[in-house]
Amino acid sequence: MNMTTALARLLIFPGLLFAIPGAWFILWVERKAVALMQGRIGPPFMQPFFDFIKLLGKDTPPREGIGGMLMKAWPLIAVSAAAGAVGLLPVLPSSGGFEGDLILLLALLEVPSMCIIAAGFSSRSIFGEIGSAREAVLSVSYNIVFLLAILSIAASQHTFSLATLAQLPASPLRWLGVLALLICLPAKLHLNPFSLPNAEQEIYSGPMTEYAGPELAMWELSHGLEWVAATGLVATLAAPHVTFGWLAILIFVAFSFGIVLMLSAVASATARLAIDTTVRFYWQVTLIFAVLAISSALFMRFRS
């Protein structure tokens, strides 16, 4: 992929131009689905857009020194990394990728969590520090399962390229991997039951406590782009492959929509789990299955 294609994928499709409205759409779908399942009507359709514009118009706090500069930088780094992750998704079948772009996607998807952790610590507020510590523990827990699941899928199909993975027919191991990914997604996207860094009654807003105005708008945008990238990754792995361009886009969007609905159902059905239960869930319960998946993938690889 050359520079022009890369820039087009980053900025236009499926990059920023399409991903930002897509992020707002997914955020609205999640809030509306949770509201409907709780028996109320939710926010109107344009609500995330209005929230974004309103946040851009609030006053900015003065940030002094290196700490202040870092505080201003973290949301921008998070947004650019999430946008890069979205740009790597092979929505169109012939968009071409490169060998190893799966690894790059995983790395870019990890950056917003790192930025949240760093932002909580650099805000010098105790609520930020506690929230960042919780986010760090959560990250260590679900990432083991997440990465092992992706590795087992990639190892069983002998490729690390997203486009190739989208085109290959699915093996049974891939469905196990997708199931493991779906179990990790609520933790990655800060949804119930693993929404620990956002525990409002306990730690105000966690890492985001000292942020306001345009910086908060960037955090919300990075959260929305994280949604698009994560659901897009699972949709890439789970959706059947078609050669026709428009149908591929439609199937991709439909699968992402279905995943968002599923996650919203889980989010409205459960309550927030405490940190020890969360860690125990990921390390004791799901780790076994992830280790089984990776070992069977390697075993099949060496046998074939």
Next chain:
Amino acid sequence: MNLWNKLMCYSRRRSPWLFHMNGGSCNGCDIELIASLTPRYDAEQLGVRLEGSPRHADILCITGPITHNAVGAIKVVYDQVFGPKAVVAIGSCPATTNVFIESRTLDGPLNKHIPVDVFVPGCPPRPDAIIQGVAKAAEILAERASKKLPVAPVVMPLVGEGCGGACACGGSGGCATKEVQA
């Protein structure tokens, strides 16, 4: 750009984010505020979100007659809310201290300390009255911000580091006070 200003004014009205603070109340009004987020009244249809940090909110909802212990905390939190902002006094207590009118533990009605935009009377007010009050406050906020009346934050201590009125300064400044902005 006029179009941008109009869009901004419209968005401010359509997206009021609340922060709720208890100034010594009996919790009746606090319960009714939470009840306004339940399915029957559903404040989220107006875009209302109850936020966890005062820095995120536009509208500060205060309940309770303001006790001496609460005065410092309320002033600190008011300064932590970034402009444009509005204040809603929920219940009869913050407006007029209601039945506690001659109590020696109170420090006057709320508008003695911070400017209040909307008063929602009732003891406690019904949730639909609270939602009406919040909607009116969002309108007032949008109009005031579009006319660019100055709302300058004075001191900005970190969230959670206000002294709560226990210090000698009387609670008007946080311990981690940054420079005063004009």
Next chain:
Amino acid sequence: MNILVMLWKNLWGGSRTMLFPARPEVTEHYRGLVRFDPELCSGCAVCKFRCTAKAIDFKGGKGVFTWSYDPGQCTFCGRCVDGCKDHALSQESACPPIYTTIGELKEAYTVARKPPAPRPAPAVAAPAGPTEQAAAPAAGGTE
């Protein structure tokens, strides 16, 4: 699994939300704003004595009195309504409205004192009766 069944039913069963600005109706015995009927009031000021929040203010003068009520101060307990022997006060089933300035909702009525009912005994002279009895409440009413 019960919760998933519940969510499914909620999703397809419709919401129970009242669309803004619809408000639910208040019931008959809802303690709302206090309503004053000047025709029935006799100026005894028991309502001011019984008021828990000092929302009712009563100022008596010669031949007139002023009754004022501040819904912003009121706690809607109903003691004034229960204590009024003339049934001049009632609590309408209406929520107090939101307001933006302190004291905006205060209302005051200036009522002329009614002459007392004429005595049935024929021996007492008619013009002397009302003036004595008008002087006594006026003296007792000023505070």
